[in-house]
Amino acid sequence: MDKFIFITGNKAYSSWSLRGWLGLRAAGVDFEELMVPLYVPGYKTILLEHSPSGKVPVLKHGKRVIWDSLAICEYLAEMFPKAGLWPEDRSARALARSVSAEMHSGFSAIRSAMPFNCRAKGRRAQGSQALEDEIGRVQQLWLQCHEHHGRQGPWLFGHFTVADCMYVPVALRFVTYGVPLETHAQAYVETVLQHAPVQEWMANAEHEKAVIPSSEVGG
Numbered sequence: 001m002d003k004f005i006f007i008t009g010n011k012a013y014s015s016w017s018l019r020g021w022l023g024l025r026a027a028g029v030d031f032e033e034l035m036v037p038l039y040v041p042g043y044k045t046i047l048l049e050h051s052p053s054g055k056v057p058v059l060k061h062g063k064r065v066i067w068d069s070l071a072i073c074e075y076l077a078e079m080f081p082k083a084g085l086w087p088e089d090r091s092a093r094a095l096a097r098s099v100s101a102e103m104h105s106g107f108s109a110i111r112s113a114m115p116f117n118c119r120a121k122g123r124r125a126q127g128s129q130a131l132e133d134e135i136g137r138v139q140q141l142w143l144q145c146h147e148h149h150g151r152q153g154p155w156l157f158g159h160f161t162v163a164d165c166m167y168v169p170v171a172l173r174f175v176t177y178g179v180p181l182e183t184h185a186q187a188y189v190e191t192v193l194q195h196a197p198v199q200e201w202m203a204n205a206e207h208e209k210a211v212i213p214s215s216e217v218g219g
Protein backbone atom coordinates (compact mmCIF):
# COMPACT_ATOMS: atom_id res chain seq x y z
CA MET A 1 0.00 0.00 0.00
CA ASP A 2 1.16 3.56 -0.69
CA LYS A 3 2.57 5.37 2.26
CA PHE A 4 0.48 7.82 4.28
CA ILE A 5 1.92 11.26 5.03
CA PHE A 6 0.11 13.50 7.47
CA ILE A 7 0.77 17.23 7.54
CA THR A 8 -0.12 18.81 10.85
CA GLY A 9 0.08 22.26 12.42
CA ASN A 10 1.55 22.94 15.87
CA LYS A 11 0.26 20.25 18.20
CA ALA A 12 -0.18 22.83 20.96
CA TYR A 13 -2.63 24.85 18.89
CA SER A 14 -4.08 22.94 15.94
CA SER A 15 -7.36 21.33 16.97
CA TRP A 16 -8.22 20.54 13.35
CA SER A 17 -4.96 18.63 12.95
CA LEU A 18 -5.66 16.65 16.13
CA ARG A 19 -8.92 15.38 14.64
CA GLY A 20 -7.27 13.86 11.56
CA TRP A 21 -4.35 12.54 13.58
CA LEU A 22 -6.74 10.76 15.98
CA GLY A 23 -8.49 9.24 12.98
CA LEU A 24 -5.17 7.82 11.76
CA ARG A 25 -4.36 6.42 15.18
CA ALA A 26 -7.85 4.89 15.51
CA ALA A 27 -7.48 3.29 12.08
CA GLY A 28 -4.15 1.80 13.16
CA VAL A 29 -2.36 3.25 10.14
CA ASP A 30 1.41 3.61 9.90
CA PHE A 31 2.10 7.13 8.73
CA GLU A 32 4.82 9.72 8.38
CA GLU A 33 4.24 13.08 9.92
CA LEU A 34 5.32 16.54 8.87
CA MET A 35 4.71 19.38 11.31
CA VAL A 36 4.46 22.84 9.75
CA PRO A 37 4.60 25.59 12.40
CA LEU A 38 1.70 27.96 11.73
CA TYR A 39 1.69 31.76 11.49
CA VAL A 40 5.45 32.14 11.07
CA PRO A 41 6.99 33.79 7.98
CA GLY A 42 6.67 31.51 4.95
CA TYR A 43 4.29 28.96 6.51
CA LYS A 44 1.58 29.55 3.89
CA THR A 45 3.95 28.83 1.02
CA ILE A 46 4.86 25.52 2.62
CA LEU A 47 1.21 24.60 3.24
CA LEU A 48 0.30 25.46 -0.35
CA GLU A 49 3.02 23.08 -1.54
CA HIS A 50 1.06 20.30 0.17
CA SER A 51 -2.57 21.30 -0.29
CA PRO A 52 -4.64 23.69 -2.42
CA SER A 53 -6.50 24.77 0.73
CA GLY A 54 -3.31 26.14 2.29
CA LYS A 55 -4.49 24.75 5.61
CA VAL A 56 -3.75 21.80 7.87
CA PRO A 57 -4.48 18.99 8.29
CA VAL A 58 -3.63 17.31 5.00
CA LEU A 59 -3.29 13.60 4.35
CA LYS A 60 -1.29 12.38 1.37
CA HIS A 61 -1.78 8.83 0.22
CA GLY A 62 0.15 8.02 -2.94
CA LYS A 63 -1.08 10.54 -5.51
CA ARG A 64 -4.13 11.44 -3.46
CA VAL A 65 -4.28 14.61 -1.40
CA ILE A 66 -7.07 14.72 1.15
CA TRP A 67 -7.53 17.98 2.99
CA ASP A 68 -9.98 18.95 5.70
CA SER A 69 -10.21 16.98 8.94
CA LEU A 70 -13.65 15.50 8.27
CA ALA A 71 -12.71 14.42 4.73
CA ILE A 72 -9.61 12.73 6.17
CA CYS A 73 -11.72 10.85 8.72
CA GLU A 74 -14.19 9.81 6.01
CA TYR A 75 -11.34 8.58 3.81
CA LEU A 76 -9.90 6.52 6.66
CA ALA A 77 -13.32 5.11 7.57
CA GLU A 78 -13.72 3.96 3.97
CA MET A 79 -10.18 2.54 3.66
CA PHE A 80 -10.21 0.76 7.02
CA PRO A 81 -13.77 -0.45 7.63
CA LYS A 82 -12.67 -2.88 10.34
CA ALA A 83 -11.59 0.06 12.52
CA GLY A 84 -15.28 0.94 12.99
CA LEU A 85 -14.67 4.65 12.59
CA TRP A 86 -18.41 5.09 12.06
CA PRO A 87 -20.87 3.12 14.23
CA GLU A 88 -22.25 0.00 12.59
CA ASP A 89 -25.87 0.65 13.44
CA ARG A 90 -27.51 2.95 10.88
CA SER A 91 -29.35 5.11 13.44
CA ALA A 92 -26.20 5.49 15.52
CA ARG A 93 -24.24 6.31 12.35
CA ALA A 94 -26.78 8.96 11.34
CA LEU A 95 -26.46 10.58 14.75
CA ALA A 96 -22.65 10.30 14.68
CA ARG A 97 -22.58 12.01 11.28
CA SER A 98 -24.94 14.74 12.48
CA VAL A 99 -22.98 15.58 15.62
CA SER A 100 -19.70 15.47 13.69
CA ALA A 101 -21.04 17.82 11.02
CA GLU A 102 -22.49 20.12 13.69
CA MET A 103 -19.07 20.44 15.31
CA HIS A 104 -17.35 20.81 11.95
CA SER A 105 -19.50 23.71 10.83
CA GLY A 106 -20.55 25.40 14.05
CA PHE A 107 -19.68 26.28 17.64
CA SER A 108 -18.11 29.60 16.70
CA ALA A 109 -18.45 31.02 20.24
CA ILE A 110 -16.41 28.14 21.70
CA ARG A 111 -13.82 28.47 18.95
CA SER A 112 -13.33 32.19 19.41
CA ALA A 113 -13.58 32.47 23.21
CA MET A 114 -11.59 29.32 23.93
CA PRO A 115 -8.80 28.92 21.35
CA PHE A 116 -7.32 25.43 21.37
CA ASN A 117 -4.22 25.48 23.54
CA CYS A 118 -3.61 22.04 24.99
CA ARG A 119 -0.42 23.04 26.86
CA ALA A 120 -2.26 25.61 28.99
CA LYS A 121 -4.27 25.05 32.16
CA GLY A 122 -6.15 27.41 34.49
CA ARG A 123 -7.22 29.81 31.75
CA ARG A 124 -10.57 31.59 31.91
CA ALA A 125 -12.72 32.29 28.86
CA GLN A 126 -14.53 35.58 28.42
CA GLY A 127 -18.14 34.58 29.21
CA SER A 128 -21.16 35.27 27.00
CA GLN A 129 -24.63 33.85 26.54
CA ALA A 130 -23.60 32.36 23.20
CA LEU A 131 -20.65 30.59 24.84
CA GLU A 132 -22.82 29.24 27.66
CA ASP A 133 -25.41 28.00 25.15
CA GLU A 134 -22.79 26.21 23.06
CA ILE A 135 -21.16 24.58 26.11
CA GLY A 136 -24.65 23.38 27.09
CA ARG A 137 -25.30 22.11 23.58
CA VAL A 138 -22.05 20.10 23.52
CA GLN A 139 -22.94 18.42 26.81
CA GLN A 140 -26.44 17.67 25.56
CA LEU A 141 -25.02 16.05 22.41
CA TRP A 142 -22.54 13.96 24.39
CA LEU A 143 -25.34 12.71 26.64
CA GLN A 144 -27.64 11.92 23.72
CA CYS A 145 -24.97 9.90 21.88
CA HIS A 146 -23.84 8.01 24.93
CA GLU A 147 -27.30 7.32 26.43
CA HIS A 148 -28.79 6.10 23.17
CA HIS A 149 -25.88 4.39 21.45
CA GLY A 150 -22.77 4.35 23.64
CA ARG A 151 -23.53 2.42 26.79
CA GLN A 152 -21.21 -0.44 25.89
CA GLY A 153 -18.08 1.74 26.33
CA PRO A 154 -16.81 5.14 27.48
CA TRP A 155 -16.76 6.90 24.08
CA LEU A 156 -19.69 8.75 22.53
CA PHE A 157 -20.78 5.64 20.64
CA GLY A 158 -19.18 3.12 22.99
CA HIS A 159 -15.97 2.57 21.01
CA PHE A 160 -13.86 5.36 19.46
CA THR A 161 -15.41 6.85 16.30
CA VAL A 162 -15.11 9.90 14.07
CA ALA A 163 -17.50 11.69 16.45
CA ASP A 164 -14.79 11.41 19.11
CA CYS A 165 -12.19 12.76 16.66
CA MET A 166 -14.43 15.83 16.41
CA TYR A 167 -15.13 16.25 20.13
CA VAL A 168 -11.80 15.33 21.76
CA PRO A 169 -10.40 18.83 20.96
CA VAL A 170 -13.51 20.37 22.58
CA ALA A 171 -12.97 18.27 25.70
CA LEU A 172 -9.38 19.55 25.84
CA ARG A 173 -10.58 23.16 25.47
CA PHE A 174 -12.88 22.56 28.47
CA VAL A 175 -9.82 21.42 30.45
CA THR A 176 -7.70 24.43 29.41
CA TYR A 177 -10.41 26.91 30.41
CA GLY A 178 -11.62 25.02 33.52
CA VAL A 179 -15.22 24.80 32.32
CA PRO A 180 -17.48 23.30 35.01
CA LEU A 181 -19.28 20.31 33.51
CA GLU A 182 -22.13 17.95 34.24
CA THR A 183 -21.07 14.58 35.67
CA HIS A 184 -21.48 12.65 32.41
CA ALA A 185 -19.50 15.28 30.47
CA GLN A 186 -16.72 15.26 33.07
CA ALA A 187 -16.56 11.46 32.71
CA TYR A 188 -16.11 11.89 28.94
CA VAL A 189 -13.31 14.41 29.53
CA GLU A 190 -11.58 11.90 31.84
CA THR A 191 -11.86 9.24 29.12
CA VAL A 192 -10.26 11.66 26.66
CA LEU A 193 -7.41 12.50 29.06
CA GLN A 194 -6.66 8.81 29.62
CA HIS A 195 -6.58 7.94 25.89
CA ALA A 196 -2.98 7.02 25.00
CA PRO A 197 -2.97 8.84 21.61
CA VAL A 198 -4.24 12.03 23.30
CA GLN A 199 -1.48 11.73 25.90
CA GLU A 200 1.07 11.25 23.11
CA TRP A 201 -0.22 14.32 21.23
CA MET A 202 -0.08 16.43 24.41
CA ALA A 203 3.43 15.23 25.25
CA ASN A 204 4.55 16.23 21.74
CA ALA A 205 2.87 19.63 22.21
CA GLU A 206 4.83 20.16 25.44
CA HIS A 207 8.08 19.83 23.48
CA GLU A 208 7.16 22.51 20.95
CA LYS A 209 8.86 25.85 21.44
CA ALA A 210 6.65 28.04 19.24
CA VAL A 211 4.09 30.35 20.78
CA ILE A 212 1.08 31.72 18.88
CA PRO A 213 0.09 34.82 20.87
CA SER A 214 -3.49 34.99 19.53
CA SER A 215 -4.14 31.53 21.03
CA GLU A 216 -2.67 32.43 24.42
CA VAL A 217 -5.73 34.04 25.98
CA GLY A 218 -7.53 33.95 29.33
CA GLY A 219 -4.39 33.94 31.46
Ligand SMILES: N[C@@H](CCC(=O)N[C@@H](CS)C(=O)NCC(=O)O)C(=O)O
Pocket residue numbers: 009013014015016017038044054055056057067068069070
Ligand atom coordinates in the same frame (compact mmCIF):
# COMPACT_ATOMS: atom_id res chain seq x y z
N1 LIG B 1 -12.25 22.92 7.90
C1 LIG B 1 -10.83 22.73 7.94
C2 LIG B 1 -10.21 23.83 8.74
C3 LIG B 1 -8.70 23.78 8.73
C4 LIG B 1 -8.07 24.96 9.44
O1 LIG B 1 -8.68 26.06 9.61
N2 LIG B 1 -6.81 24.77 9.85
C5 LIG B 1 -6.06 25.80 10.52
C6 LIG B 1 -5.18 25.21 11.64
S1 LIG B 1 -5.95 24.70 13.06
C7 LIG B 1 -5.03 26.37 9.57
O2 LIG B 1 -4.51 25.68 8.71
N3 LIG B 1 -4.71 27.64 9.73
C8 LIG B 1 -3.70 28.29 8.96
C9 LIG B 1 -4.27 29.32 8.01
O3 LIG B 1 -5.50 29.44 7.95
O4 LIG B 1 -3.48 29.98 7.37
C10 LIG B 1 -10.53 21.32 8.49
O5 LIG B 1 -11.37 20.75 9.15
O6 LIG B 1 -9.46 20.77 8.22
